[in-house]
Amino acid sequence: MSGSNSSARDAAPPLESPVALTVHSLPDPALSAQKRRGRWGMLMVIIVCAAPVIASYFSFYVLRLSGNAYGELIMPTVDMPAQLSLTDLAGQPVAAESLKGQWLLTVVQEAGCDAGCEKQLYAQRQLREMLGKERDKLDKLWLIPSDGPDAPPLRPELQQAVSQGVPVTVLRAPRAQIEAWLKPGAGHALAEHFYLIDPMGRWMLRSPAAPDPSKVKKDLDRLLKANAGWDRPGR
Template identity: 70%
Template sequence: MSGSKSSVPGAAAPSPEQADAPLSFTVHSQPQPGAMAGAANAQQRAGRLRMLLVVAVCAAPVLASYFTFYVLQPRGKAYGELITPTVDLPPSLSLQDLRGQPVPAESLKGQWLLTLVQDAHCDSACERLLFMQRQLREMMGKERDKIDKLWLVPDDQPLRPEVLAAVSAGVPVTVLRAPRAQIQAWLKPAEGHGLNEHLFLIDPMGRWMMRSPVQPDPSKVKKDLDRLIKANAGWDKPGR
């Protein structure tokens, strides 16, 4: 009806004091840019920490095995000479098989490598070392599948047929040619000796880590291999 005042049914009329009071508003604070950036940085740091923890967990067995062998050295001193620090396989090492086909250096990783450096003509001393290399692998029993035999040939002369037949019998020796200078930049003989007098041990990550004495005793070399493979049992698996 004209002239009447509208009101909400049941609502009490405001008092004169309430009617005259100014209206008030509540303003909620907004996130500050600095606080948002700080939270993002904290999340980033937490993510990096988690990643580092994962890497540490994965690397722990490898680090523990090397600490055990190099520092604690269980059951006495190593027979061979430990190389400290280890020497990484050069990625630029120019390898070729006997057919002249290039072989990537990275393909050598994944196995323990009993390595010899011998000229292609392979004299009687070379033949004895090749025989010892074969016997050592067989002496490892159930662990032998973790070990490969490698012969690095630092020249381009043909192998004698009888030698080639011997290294191809059974589980064949991996025979690869490489420039002499490149091999010498990676592997080193004992002072006063030549590369062809030693057996070199390369670990599954491609690192030269042990050199046998001249005219090595196979049974003593085997003890070193036993210790190494046992120390690495948590991460070292058969086959490449």
């Protein structure tokens, strides 16, 4: 029996050394605190940038100024398509992101631009001027629907007209992309309205067809006064 016990002891596997156990390093408290500060800093930047726009929406949606709006508020707002293919009049590509940062009073008109189009462009220019000290918060945008690469040019006299004073930003985009983003009122065409795009690139207001400029101005006044902290100069 004693010999048997001795053999069992001899056959027992050796115990693992405690030194062989894996030890995971603990997180560095200083590094974790730095990451938290970075996240909070980024959040604060986003809040500061968005605050003026939020104030405008607060005025319309919470304080019920929307009940007095002349135009139709778009609920929910419609984001600018990320893949919106824009080109300038020279055919050079323009990033959609470059349109953000300002309120955009937008018209959608063909390159041929008939008398009704010219009247609307004139009203667009006058509306911006009528805003007085608030006008630098608003840019004028003309979107020209394009059906292919061979887009017709603007008449020289028209191109000169939209370049006077603070120029209109004139950009071409595929017709299907514009129609997927902006919508006319029932029974109307895209060219009959003004479309207001907020500084985040969201379509949020549509004027009635053949709008009264003085009433459109009242809508713009309400938005821009609530948006007093937004003072980025025009593009």
